[in-house]
Amino acid sequence: MTAALPAPGTPLGVEVRDLTVRYGRKTALDAVSLSIPAGSITGLLGRNGSGKTTLASVVAAYRRSTSGSVLVGGQQPWENAELLSRVALVRESGDVVDTDTLRTNLRFTEQSRPQFSREVAERLMDVFDLDPSMKPPKLSRGQKSAFGIVLGLASRAELTILDEVHLGLDAPSRYAFYDALLEDYIAHPRTIVLSSHLIGEVERLLEHVVVLDRSRVLLAQDADALRTRGVAVTGPVREVDRFVVGRTVLGRQQLGGTAQATVLATLDDGEAAGARAAGLELGPVPLQDLFVHLTADGATEAAAEMGRVR
Amino acid sequence: MFDGRDPIYVQIADQIRQDVLRGDLQPEEQVMSTTQYATTFRINPATAAKAFAQLVDDGILYKRRGVGMFVAPGAPERLRAEGRESFFAESVDPVADQARALGIPVEDVVARLLARAAQAPGAAAGGAP
Structure with a gap:
């Protein structure tokens, strides 16, 4: 037993x-x-x-x-x-x-x-x-x-x-x-x-x-x-908007011509280099922020993409 | 410390690579144990162990059974060779892009590089002994 x-x-x-x-x-x-x-x-x-x-x-x-x-x-x-x-x-x-x-x-x-x-x-x-x-x-x-x-x-x-x-x-x-x-x-x-x-x-x-x-x-x-699942993308609004197409966006902020989006993505080296070439800065998303985004009301879809346990 | 985009174990490994490159850690010198590393930086010991395992796989560190981890002979040369390959793409290109964005003539950048190189200790020999 x-x-x-x-x-x-x-x-x-x-x-x-x-x-x-x-x-x-x-x-x-x-x-x-x-x-x-x-x-x-x-x-x-x-x-x-x-x-x-x-x-x-x-x-x-x-x-x-x-x-x-x-x-x-x-x-x-x-x-x-x-x-x-x-x-x-x-x-x-x-x-x-x-x-x-x-x-x-x-x-x-x-x-x-x-x-x-x-x-x-x-x-x-x-x-x-x-x-x-x-x-x-x-x-x-x-x-x-x-x-x-x-x-x-x-x-x-x-x-x-x-x-x-x-x-x-x-x-x-x-x-x-x-x-x-x-x-x-x-x-x-x-x-x-x-x-x-x-x-x-x-x-x-x-x-x-x-x-x-x-x-x-x-x-x-x-x-x-888990820490590599999120990426914060900062740069010109147009480039940020282009980058996030087809990706799950957890949060977005804009100040003048600059935008920052928190995206659920694990970028490979090619993607990261491409983003930088387009004038985008890539930063980490602290676990705390990832947690806040994922457990916020209405975040169920993003959570589903993260994948439930095995 | 350790707040980059990469997993923490990658950042720890990079940190040790930098120490070896700069000569802060010499070949055959003993490095901090996983335990010391974990307690000093308040990091999960499994995470620290992963970093050390990666460095052993890459031939930067080697294990002496029952004694600890040491910097492999030839590690600085190996790191320098790897660093040279990525240097232009990872370090020089962004500088060139940024200089253009700021309207800084490339001649000024080159002049700065030459001046900086002339100041560096052991400049002609190309790095630490």
């Missing part, structure tokens, strides 16, 4: 097939299929209400699916205690015991997480300037997030899902988080799913990207490949 779990410490991948989750009449996930490669840092991106948190909750067995299948390391997560000791979901809500100190909360996590590193926990408590004798209700929004990050990274779970853990963190703390994440991920490879609205900040950390939009998978692909 299900495969045996790999050895402890082996990164766990995720396979989701035709997953549907309904809350009463509302469909949170609609026949979603995607893969999260084992050992990757995968970005889970989407607008509010796109289904990210629902997906994370089903994968980590906080919630049941309505139909379809989810496999983590080849096994179903629901009521699978052995598997779930290797799956950590850090949610915005924190999931900590409010009546106990941070120190005690850390000990609870240590007891349930076979790969837990006390050394990482202590170091990160210092980095984020958290006092172990405090209780969760006394923490600020940023401190709550920071403590979630401490639990999530120190657990070293073979599948670690960090859902919007940056909320309330100032920029230096967020960069301390990115540094700690990369460092510990390199030393102890695992699968990390990072859900964030700060795409510009996290995009270079990502190897793989899944974008959800309105309860469906908009795209799931290699982050580097």
Whole structure:
């Protein structure tokens, strides 16, 4: 029926097939299929209400699916205690015991997480300037997030899902988080799913990207490949208009005689040289902008061209 | 850094090629490890590894098992030969086009090139030793 779990410490991948989750009449996930490669840092991106948190909750067995299948390391997560000791979901809500100190909360996590590193926990408590004798209700929004990050990274779970853990963190703390994440991920490879609205900040950390939009998978692909899908073309209005004929235009701006169009296209060297010869400048489209264009209302056609997951 | 149109791994590889061309990295010199590169520039290690793999394939770097990556002997010469092929199309032609657009006589451009070349260290030898 299900495969045996790999050895402890082996990164766990995720396979989701035709997953549907309904809350009463509302469909949170609609026949979603995607893969999260084992050992990757995968970005889970989407607008509010796109289904990210629902997906994370089903994968980590906080919630049941309505139909379809989810496999983590080849096994179903629901009521699978052995598997779930290797799956950590850090949610915005924190999931900590409010009546106990941070120190005690850390000990609870240590007891349930076979790969837990006390050394990482202590170091990160210092980095984020958290006092172990405090209780969760006394923490600020940023401190709550920071403590979630401490639990999530120190657990070293073979599948670690960090859902919007940056909320309330100032920029230096967020960069301390990115540094700690990369460092510990390199030393102890695992699968990390990072859900964030700060795409510009996290995009270079990502190897793989899944974008959800309105309860469906908009795209799931290699982050580097995704970055080359868009191109910003700037130049004389006439030349820009000529260039975009037959291409999918995500956005267009005009200032006097100069226009800029954001186009869905991967140009080969010949096309790029031709465009430059026509007086056009070619620039990158940051992942953040591509995301905004693709998930904007009425962008469904462009999204269809990007191609749904395999 | 790393905000060009190319995938990040291509940009990383280009950066290292430039370092070798300029002599900032010498043949047989050890380059940063994938891990160091990833943490220094906050980049996914798989992305950094892809860049290094490309450079090994191109004969710019080579691996010493258990030690790390090193600049291949002959790498600067190889890069220079490749660079010469694309230099006129990629660098000179756009300058010529832009000069024409700005109404700068080509003689002025040539004079500037000659003056610049005369200033460069080791100008007559044609580059770093």
